[in-house]
Amino acid sequence: MGRILIKGGLLIDGKGGAPIVTGAVLIEGPRIVGIGKAEAFQGCKDAKVLDCGDQTLLPGLIDCHNHLSLDPRLDNYLHRMTDPIPALTLRACETMKIDLRSGVTTSRCMGDRGFLDVECRKAVEEGRIEGPRLIVATRGIRAFHGHGFVGYPFGGTDQIRDAVRENILAGADLIKIFITGTLRGPKGIFSYFSKEEIRTAVDEAHRAGLPVATHCIGGTGLEWALETGIDVIEHGYYLTDREIDLFVKSGRWLVMTPSIFFTDARIRNLPPNLVDGHLQQREEVARSMEAVVRAGIPFAVGTDAMHGGLAQEIQYLVDFGATPGQALMAATSQAAKVCRLEGSIGTLEEGKFADIIGVEGNPLEEVGALKRIGTVISRGTIKHPTSP
Ligand SMILES: [Zn+2]
Numbered sequence: 001m002g003r004i005l006i007k008g009g010l011l012i013d014g015k016g017g018a019p020i021v022t023g024a025v026l027i028e029g030p031r032i033v034g035i036g037k038a039e040a041f042q043g044c045k046d047a048k049v050l051d052c053g054d055q056t057l058l059p060g061l062i063d064c065h066n067h068l069s070l071d072p073r074l075d076n077y078l079h080r081m082t083d084p085i086p087a088l089t090l091r092a093c094e095t096m097k098i099d100l101r102s103g104v105t106t107s108r109c110m111g112d113r114g115f116l117d118v119e120c121r122k123a124v125e126e127g128r129i130e131g132p133r134l135i136v137a138t139r140g141i142r143a144f145h146g147h148g149f150v151g152y153p154f155g156g157t158d159q160i161r162d163a164v165r166e167n168i169l170a171g172a173d174l175i176k177i178f179i180t181g182t183l184r185g186p187k188g189i190f191s192y193f194s195k196e197e198i199r200t201a202v203d204e205a206h207r208a209g210l211p212v213a214t215h216c217i218g219g220t221g222l223e224w225a226l227e228t229g230i231d232v233i234e235h236g237y238y239l240t241d242r243e244i245d246l247f248v249k250s251g252r253w254l255v256m257t258p259s260i261f262f263t264d265a266r267i268r269n270l271p272p273n274l275v276d277g278h279l280q281q282r283e284e285v286a287r288s289m290e291a292v293v294r295a296g297i298p299f300a301v302g303t304d305a306m307h308g309g310l311a312q313e314i315q316y317l318v319d320f321g322a323t324p325g326q327a328l329m330a331a332t333s334q335a336a337k338v339c340r341l342e343g344s345i346g347t348l349e350e351g352k353f354a355d356i357i358g359v360e361g362n363p364l365e366e367v368g369a370l371k372r373i374g375t376v377i378s379r380g381t382i383k384h385p386t387s388p
Contacts, residue, residue, distance in 0.1 A: 001029035003047035008057035014332040014347035027354035030379040052358040060105025060355030062335035065302025068092035078149040085114040096131030102308040105355035111140030111150035118171040137176035146192030148178035157200040164204040175205040179221035191221030257304040258316035289320040300335040311370035324367040354380040
């Protein structure tokens with residue numbers, strides 16, 4: 001296996017320390033074998049050199065909440081999830097390329113149709129299509145009367161147990177359950193599932209060693225999620241002080257997905273009956289997100305399918321009061337923990353996968369630098385810029 005020495009202007013290893021000036025990473029095949037100042041590798045004559053100039057090198061980004069076949073660029077995009085599975089699969093092939101090109105080397109997929117995410121994961125691993133490493137939830141589990149355009153309806157503990165087992169059989173890495181909607185309704189936030197149904201999903205998944213994540217914005221459903229042992233809460237848009245307190249005590253993770261409420265181009269493409277609600281509740285959601293950051297709930301971040309937009313989601317975290325370093329870790333080292341892959345990705349360290357990006361500027365000073373991607377390396381292969 002050939003070795004490549006990747007040189008940059010700065011190097012951020014993702015562990016929270018100060019960047020290394022004129023940093024370099026030595027890789028061999030898919031793994032990192034050395035890291036430090038470029039001078040330290042002068043004796044390393046057999047390695048090819050990839051000189052990234054002034055770029056800042058950092059760990060490949062992890063999108064902690066994605067859907068491969070959901071595409072908010074499409075008009076009325078939620079309803080486009082009923083397109084035929086072959087159309088959705090082709091769409092997934094396109095969105096994976098966009099994600100990878102934007103520096104996302106790992107995607108945690110939180111529900112797609114027809115187990116297409118399992119096939120995409122396999123195709124990426126076998127090098128048949130371009131895309132980030134995928135961690136897949138397969139079918140989202142939703143209630144018959146509940147929210148979840150990327151999910152399938154189930155009801156009662158027997159059906160839910162079967163749904164979890166079928167997802168595991170198909171190759172799920174985690175289980176996703178939709179407990180609430182996305183907007184607070186006129187009657188408040190209610191849980192679409194009973195506590196027993198939620199507990200059944202958790203017990204069944206945990207017994208097989210899989211974590212459970214839930215689409216949950218707050219309310220009784222959040223308390224039940226924490227009480228029944230759900231591992232990761234997704235969204236959490238409307239957390240009250242009391243819920244934030246319970247959350248902190250539980251030690252669970254929150255995956256924040258701001259663009260649903262804060263990116264106008266996305267809101268415009270919602271079904272017309274949902275547009276006003278998202279705009280009207282935006283300020284309230286911002287207050288809740290700020291409170292999450294202040295309270296110290298451990299968080300990671302995801303695009304919820306805003307493909308190519310992870311850098312903007314990270315920017316929103318800074319708007320909510322996170323430091324640029326915290327916001328960056330939400331898409332690298334912290335995100336790797338949510339994915340349970342902290343032993344192999346999320347920081348630049350010897351032995352880990354060579355998932356490395358280069359950006360123009362220093363994201364610890366100006367987090368917007370993450371939008372200026374110069375280099376993408378995934379498991380030791382240079383994906384961008386592509387050779388002529
Ligand atoms: Zn989602």
